[in-house]
Amino acid sequence: MNERKLVALTFDDGPSNVTEKVLDILKEEGIVGTFFLIGQNVTPDKKPVLERQLAQGCEICNHSFTHNKMDQMTPAQIHEEIEKTSDVIRDAVGIETRFFRPPYIALSDTMYANINMPFICGHDSKDWDDSTSAQDRIDRVLASVKDGSLVLMHDMANNVKTLEALPVIIRELRAKGFSFVTASQIFDEKGIDPNVPHKLWSNVFD
Secondary structure: OOOOOOEEEEEEEEEEOOOOHHHHHHHHHHHOOOEEEEEHHOOOOHHHHHHHHHHHHOOEEEOOOOOOOOOOOHHHHHHHHHHHHHHHHHHHOOOOOEEEOOOOOOHHHHHHHHHHOOEEOOEOOOOOOOOOOOOHHHHHHHHOOHHHHHEEEOOOOOHHHHHHHHHHHHHHHHHOEEHHHHHHHHHHHHHHOOOOOOOOEOOOOO
C-alpha cells in the first residue's frame, strides 16, 4: 500500500466555460484532477477540452447525460443516461470511463443494479451553491480531507468562486503533506478495490 497522504480533487458538470480555467490552475500547480462530465455538454467544440484533460494527466468520468435525478428512473432510462455519456466520451477521446457520480447524489437500488461502475460521492465543498463564499469552500474542504479522501467540487458554468478557492485549497493541502492524484490513482495506489456493491465512496478507507 502506498504510504503517501493522497487526495483526489474531482470536478462535476463540465465541460463548461470554467473547465479550462480549472485546468490552468492544475497545470500551474503541477497536479491532476478528475472530471465527471455531463454527456450532453460533450459537444464537438469541447473535444479539445477533453483532449487537454487527458494530456495533463487528468481523469474523465461519467456524471450522466442529462444530469437529472436518476433514483426514480427505470433500468432502461438509467442505461441510456450512462451509455450515451460513455459513448460521447469514447467518440471524442477514445477512452472508457471507470467511475460514476450520481447527479444530486440521488441513489436507488435500481441504479446500483444497472450501473456497472463504482459510485463516487466525495467530501462536499458545497460549491454548487453560489451563496457559499470562496472562503467557505476552502474551509469545508480543509476541514474534511484526510488521507484517501475524494473532494467534490464543480467546474460548472460561471463557477468563479471555486476558481478563487482552488489555488488556496491546493496550497494548503500541499502544506499539510498531501499529494494529488486522480480517482483511479487513489484507489490503485492505496490498494483498494472500488468495486464494492451498494457502496458510495468519499474516502477509500471508509
